[in-house]
Amino acid sequence: MTDSSARSADPVVDMRGITVEFPGVRALSDVDFQLFPGEVHALMGENGAGKSTLIKALTGVHRPTSGEIRLHGEPVEFTAPVRAQNAGISTVYQEVNLCPNLSVAENILLGREPRRLGAIDVRACRTRAARLLDRIGLSIDPGSALGSHPIAVQQLVAIARALAVDARVLVLDEPTSSLDTDEVAELFRIMRVLRDEGVAILFVSHFLEQVYEIADRMTVLRNGALVGEYLPDRTGRLELVSVMLGRELGTLEEVERRSGGRDPGTAPVLTARGLGRAGAIAPFDLEIHAGEVVGLAGLLGSGRTEMVRLLFGADRASTGTLGVDGRTVRPRGPRSMIARGVALCSEDRKAEGVVADLTVRDNLTLALQAARGWMRPVPRRVADALVNEYIEKLDIRPADPGALMSALSGGNQQKVLLARWLITRPRLLILDEPTRGIDVGAKVQIQKVVADLAAEGMAVLFVSAELEEVVRVSDRVVVLRDRRKVTELAGDGVTVDKVMSAIAAHGDQDSAVAS
């Protein structure tokens, strides 16, 4: 797979001794990085290792404090992202940064619209967008609003946008975190085509399997410093993980638990009977008991998020009833469910979790404060004690309660959001994709926290697109398909294969799969 002739060519991008400092933080120190034409180069590292900072230094978002960037051998200094873009460096960020209210075509060509007589040539715009969409094999109407498509499609549109300029360097920052298996395969096909055309691709992903599948070379960062460069076919996965984490693998042992030790006599913490919402999820039954971890599996768009939003009262149900401790409740918004001890950690971190302008302290205590009411502020001393406790427990970096939330990396933000709910001591904790886009170490950490919480008697509803993860942490797995609950697997029935075949089964095979 690796094209050895590529190595002999001159690098497209040559970064030397890159150091990036923010007030009080050194995000990158003295990092060298080279990117050759016609290669897929994976950038690896834990949350906060400096991957995003390196990318942003390359794309002109941050200006390095010291160091040199050469593009095609010429030293360059990008003062703004648009300069980098004009120089042929295109970037697709982890979170889709497009305008949902504009059409697909407009998003793809935004700022580069074909013009005629000074006005935007709408027809040429559509045709060109259609051609670009075609090139990446996406068959959607270029005239439709971007927001009407699922996140995964939006992600592919972002890539089409990156291709709209004649990019020589394509930076993909976690492009796969919201894609399902088929879509990832599709993305990789596109990446290979581009690579063979000589495009240099910088690829960041937390999924080891994907990196091993697509990457020709891997560079590992740790704590803002360069660890080394590795070749996938000469470096084992375990070795790679251990250099990423900087420790031996003994600490990464499996999260082992199969409690099943719940008391059948007590009423379930949460009961849903025929609960449903027209257009979002078909009516379903569900029971969750104290001390139990229930997994929720299904493909993207199968109704996972819709289901948990109903349970949390974030959306209004159109049919059925919801019960807490056996008593029927009519939720009037999240507040009323929070008061009954239910917590939801949303999958959409940026839009529904992070309050970017506030400090880590305020973000962490937000739900607790909201539950206490504005008149009883959480005393500063108590807040700091709580915040420090969870900063230590979940290894949140930087360990500064006064840091602005926007200064934290994605994975650390996720930990703060998890802590936000943990300090409210909920009886049912709903985690929607809590490990998306975060590194192996933090992932295991979160899975362990979940196991511990359940052992202490908390009920947990765990939603994840990664089947291995769902199967590992859950006592029971509820499977969704096409916005419908299709089956529930328990005990020995919980294996990745069974969950997978339940997801994949056609409607008429439902009964055959149910255990």
Added chain:
Amino acid sequence: MIRHHLFWPVAALVVLLVVNTVFNPSFLEIELQDGHLYGGVIGILRNGAPTLLIAVGMTLVIATRGIDLSVGAVAAIAGAIACTWIASGGDALTAMLLALCVCVLLGLWNGFLVSVLGIQPIIATLVLMTAGRGGAMLITEGQIITVDDPLYRQIGAGFLVLPIAILISLSVLLAVAALTRGTALGMLVESVGTNPRASRLAGVSSRTIVWTVYVFAGLCAGVAGLMISSNVNAADANNAGLWIEMDAILAVVIGGTSLAGGRYSLAGTLVGALVIQTLTTTVYSIGVPPDAILVFKAVVVIAVCLLQSPRTSELFGSRRRAGPARTRTPEVSAV
């Protein structure tokens, strides 16, 4: 020091005061007459009281990512109601209470449109901005109602060593500061303004908070309206509080509170309101032709806002301010 968010507004204020002193050497003198303080600066405080008061209400509204364009019209309504009541033989206290009750109702209306019906604030309050003056005209039947009531006169023109109007505005400012920063209210307001969806999902009663800030803004506008009409002993439905919403919004923005919502600074609003009022006074004292006053004001405001922008401070300061944290890039989020 140059990095402090109040540096440029305070610098602008100092420059304006210096300009005034150059044109009028007795500008900074303060005299004590009959137990009252008089002087150029005292005049600024007195005339700036309504703007400051409205700006305090506006600060909270803007912090929730909203805006209230109707404050000028609400101020006119308050004056119209109070003066009409007094002119028809009612007593001043009842008149003021009645006016403020109506202003609270108007605030409830604005808050209802924004927080319950989800109408964009600029449109929702535009309704009352245009309809409000019509309402005030109906109350005064198109006349300028003049009154002569010693009690009513106090609120806008009275003195307790300092002008009563500025004492009211400053007390409200301090009370709001104590209330929002002493409790969790300020943090919750900022949270709702920064990310309304996340706040709702965290259990913050966003609707109540947003609704309340519009009611409070209405109340502030009402008191300001009473000050304005009391100061001239008359209710002028057409001109009372005209453009004061712009002054108030500018005061808030000059004070460093972002129109995108989130973090707010009441101290900044105080400085901002003083800058605006001093500017108005300066314009008159240096003899800018009245026709050009608004243009002149606009130029100064643009200058202050430019100086505050992160990009300018990058040029002035040797290094980028607070890194990625505080710079507000106009990023588009995928919702």
